């Protein structure tokens with residue numbers, strides 16, 4: 001049996017295998033109840049489960065206009081060791097986006113990049129309103145976490161291919177890995193060096209992580225959970241239970257994220 005799995009199931013965390021979660025959120029959300037949505041309880045849970053680092057975007061900063069991303073900034077400055085944020089981008093407020101970009105440098109300690117949610121905001125990734133953000137992220141080698149979903153006209157494989165081709169200095173964390181269109185997601189990461197697979201919502205489908213490990217370089221896979229939507233013990237447990245090696249697990253759970261953050265000048 002894998003020694004990581006044995007230790008994780010016994011102690012609830014593995015000291016020498018810290019977890020980096022590259023896709024999370026924060027705060028209450030309409031129509032859902034989260035028992036632990038606030039920064040204090042989230043960080044407490046992270047420590048209990050051996051999660052050393054979380055890159056997130058607060059729900060309030062995802063759906064409103066820029067408004068200084070107050071919730072993101074306050075949370076990161078309260079927990080600078082554990083947290084970094086993706087600056088929320090809502091393309092329905094183009095003026096607000098320009099204001100955000102002009103202030104971005106003031107918050108270099110907070111943001112590792114941007115978060116886009118095209119299906120929810122009703123605009124495709126290639127929409128003109130996103131362009132200033134793509135260009136800014138590319139100039140500054142930032143990470144863009146996008147929501148992606150199979151067969152979506154806004155953030156499906158075709159749209160992602162177009163932006164990955166055009167902006168090659170930035171890194172794209174493909175949230176949910178085009179859920180359902182797994183082969184197309186794999187074809188994309190195998191084609192574009194700046195594109196990564198994200199495990200969030202992928203682990204609800206048995207065997208897909210094994211397929212990813214078999215059909216691409218394991219270094220293209222990032223751990224992500226949508227925490228606090230999903231809990232860490234379940235999510236890390238699913239990686240521990242997959243039919244892959246401990247070397248793969250260490251890369252997925254922390255090594256790949258550490259390398260990515262370092263390559264963007266944001267090492268932890």
Ligand SMILES: [Zn+2]
Nearest residue numbers: 023024175226
């Ligand atoms: Zn998400």
